[in-house]
Amino acid sequence: MQLTNVTKSFGPTIAVDDVSLSVAPGEILGLIGENGAGKTTLMRIIAGEIEPDRGTIDVGGTIGFVHQHFMLVNEFTIAENLALVGAGDARFENSNRLVRDLSVGEKAAVELMKAIAKEPDLLILDEPTSVLTPNEAQKLFDTARELASRGKSVILISHKIREVLSIAIARAMVGERTHVAPPLRRRTTPAESRLYVRNLSVGTGEIVAVIGVAGNGQAELATMLRDTLPRETTAHIPEDRTRDGVIAEMSIAENLALVTNASAEELIATFGIRATGPRQRAGNLSGGNQQKLVLGRELTRSPAIIIAAEPTRGLDIESTAFVHEQLRAAAARGAAILLITSDLDEAFTLADGIHVIFRGTLSERLTPAEAGTRAGQLMAGVR
Incomplete structure (x- = not known):
């Protein structure tokens, strides 16, 4: 090629x-x-x-x-x-x-x-x-x-x-304007549980992570929390930003106005969103910049609770570090943060406590050190 x-x-x-x-x-x-x-x-x-x-x-x-x-x-x-x-x-x-x-x-x-x-x-x-x-x-x-x-x-x-x-x-x-070289689908019944959660708590100023192989209930957990926690005080950073995070046909400013009165120009500058301006369509942003838009919109509200599902997916190293700084700063201000991530390094770096999810069930809370030795087995279902 x-x-x-x-x-x-x-x-x-x-x-x-x-x-x-x-x-x-x-x-x-x-x-x-x-x-x-x-x-x-x-x-x-x-x-x-x-x-x-x-x-x-x-x-x-x-x-x-x-x-x-x-x-x-x-x-x-x-x-x-x-x-x-x-x-x-x-x-x-x-x-x-x-x-x-x-x-x-x-x-x-x-x-x-x-x-x-x-x-x-x-x-x-x-x-x-x-x-x-x-x-x-x-x-x-x-x-x-x-x-x-x-x-x-x-x-x-x-x-x-x-x-x-x-x-x-x-x-x-590639830099900014530079160049270099088949079984039937299993149907659930009301008696079956897709998600069973107990002993999950996140204290004020804490970051608690949930890790696991994709498809073990992470999406259900995030959805359940989104639908049950008070919207006024809860920020939700969804796993699928293009489906649940932004409205592609609306501008950056319009996407922000859905939940915050903050200045679009200030948020673009603060979160390093690469765009022509507040009127640019959100759908024309790169994936990483769409994620920054979601983060800026949600974190600027100073929420008491933050549900962050894959918050750095698709971001470069500098942007990932910026997001981590923002989450730490939110925790320092007293926010309770639940981090749902498939990036084990991210969980070990940020979290005060870690749960492993397997087939909809959470493990007991582990310290990052404990998770470092036990996470692999727990993710495979070995208790």
Whole structure:
């Protein structure tokens, strides 16, 4: 795959500026850069989803694309979503489940299956591990290496430097206006529990984390708390920002006005949201900047309770550190914070106490030190 002098603008905003890039057969290219630097736009140009203003593209084969934002039909089953891309023969456990019932991690697995089922010559992975556990991420990397060993090309977009260094044969950085190179679906009954919670408490000024493999009740826990806690004093940072966090058709200012009277311009500056201004459509922001918009809107209200589900998913290192600082500052002001995260490092770094969730049931509260030795077993269901 060869890109030469590719440029793309959206109105006055230059998203990709004179980028040249190449990936050889059998090569894994790691692509890093801060939020809004144009990484996803560049990949969408390669995939043919966006036409560049200038430059040439030579792909030389088929492309599989795992998008940062899921391209799934929620009202279809897993099998039906696979069939839409001609991958109806692909095997996926419990493929008669509806996509709307899947966790974010499970949706990511379906996206990967869609992308690789037809043996693409180039596989593009846009922030694929942001919702995966370490074991799931390792399986993904094994798949990427296996494809590369058969002469396929892989591009991995990530904010995790160690991740890129561990897998990529070549690396490139994109900066601001710079360039470098099937069983039936199981139906539940009122007697069955999807979530059983006891002994979960978060004190004033505390950060308590819930960790676990995707699909074990994290989404149900966040939804239950969102629907039962008082909205006036509770901030909710949802797991799926594009579905539950922002209204894409509305501007940044309008999204903020839904819950806060704070100045949009001040929030854009304070939270480092890369945008042309308050009137820009939220749907035109990069994934990381959409997350910053959600965080700014929710944290600026000085809530007493914060439910933060995957608050740094898709953010670069600098932005992640900023979010961590904001959560610590909120805790210092007395907020009780429940952090639901698949990033174990994040949990160990921020949390005063940690619970592991498995099949809808929380473990006893652990100290970060205890979780460091027991989390793996508890996540596998070994008590």
